[in-house]
Amino acid sequence: MSDLEAKYFVRSFLNFIQNQIAERNFSADIVESLEVAQQCLETAYDLPNGDPEGQASQSEFDENHPMAAVNLFELFQNSCIGVKISPERKLEAENIKNEGNCLMKEEKYQEALIAYSRAISLDATNPVFYCNRAAAYSRLGDYQKAADDCKMSLRYDPSYSKAYGRLGIAYSKLNNPKAALEAYQKAIDLDPDNVDYQNNMSVTKQRLEEMNNAPTTAPPNPLAGFPNIGNIDLSAAFNNPAFTNLAQRFMTDPTMHDMISSLQNNSSMESIFETGQQLVSQLQNQNPELFNSLRQQMSNVARGGTGDGNNPGTDGTPPNNQPPSH
Structure with missing residues (x-):
């Protein structure tokens, strides 16, 4: 428009x-x-609006x-209230719909869509016009509009099996197999012998089962295979819910974005040290328990321990080089 x-x-x-x-x-x-x-x-x-100043740009x-x-209301009455549509108008709309059918056979889908829209403008109460336009929309890849037209068709004829069948196709293309399955089931209830509806329903059932049975895969661990610092397993640290929650907050924190951007633009040791201090401060303020735990692990690694503060180091020497206890 x-x-x-x-x-x-x-x-x-x-x-x-x-x-x-x-x-x-x-x-x-x-x-x-x-x-x-x-x-x-x-x-x-x-x-x-009657204001001389407001008409200067209305040429x-x-x-x-x-x-x-x-008369917009008159058009509404003529198009949407069936009892007021004259037989001549209905016949004209039917002829235009037939033109659309011929265009569909010739694979002129855009022209067919225009023809069906013209038919609807003459008689907006005919469910066939909407259902046929839904087929044109589907051929053009606009499955949402196809679904909308199928629903309009069913408003005027709730027992129109073809509209349910095409609605199922539209929902399948919109990656909504559950809704497609419901539409196909209604189509079959109205037309039990229709092989196309049965085949489409079978394919949709299989797809829905595959989606329901698909294994849920955990998101990739960006620290998997990353070398440890001392005896601290960074991969395991990533799986710590407290750590991941904190990391998510960091990634969405505008302050963190500014700090990282500054670090990328200035890689001097002074800027790296300053950024590190800010990160440590943020970690300590937002999750002091996690901060103290990581600090304790780093302290144990520095003393030759495993990083958990309790077990001996890998060489059998307890923390602080104390003799092994018996």
């Missing part, structure tokens, strides 16, 4: 509002609210244009 078309559409809606104010016995407060809404829409869409909008006089 072009900007100019949007202006004419909004103007037709504003005409409806003005007619409602004139025809209905609204209270003064409601009338005032509707008038404010009109002014807001006129401003948003740059529409003429493209012509109040005498046929589109400016469209």
Whole structure:
């Protein structure tokens, strides 16, 4: 929809509002609210509002244009309320739908979509038009719009099995096998002998079972295989929930981002030392228990221990070089 078309559409809606104010016995407060809404829409869409200053940039909008006089409510009645659609109008819509079917056979899907949309504009109550347009959307790869059209079709005919079948296809393409399965089941309930529905349902069931039975893999450990510092297993430290939670907070902390960016831009020993001090300070403030645990492990490693503060070192010598206890 072009900007100019949007202006004419909004103007037709504003005409409806003005007619409602004139025809209905609204209270003064409601009338005032509707008038404010009109002014807001006129401003948003740059529409003429009777103010000479507001019409300086309205040369493209012509109040005498046929589109400016469209009765939006009349169109709504003619298109959406079936009893008011004349037989001639219904026949015209049916002929346009048939043109769309021919275009689909010729694989002219975009042209077919336009034809079905024209048919819907003439008769918006026909479920076949929406279902056929859903097929065109599917061919064009727009599966969300295909699903939406299938749902519109089912609003007008809840027993339309083909609409359920195409809804199942759309959901499958949208990677929603559970919803697809429900749609196929309803299609089969309405048309039990349809082989296509049965095959699609079988394939969807298998896919859903594969998804449910797929093993859940743990996220890769970025420190796996990383050399230890002394006897501290960095890989095991990464699996410590306290450590991972703290790491996640660090990664989302804007201050940490600024510190790392500064370190990348300035790799001098002074900047590295300063950044390290800030990281240590952050760790100590946010999780003092984890900080003290890591500091204790580093202290034990420096003394030749295992890093847990209790067991002897790898050479059999206890911490502080004390003789082994018996």
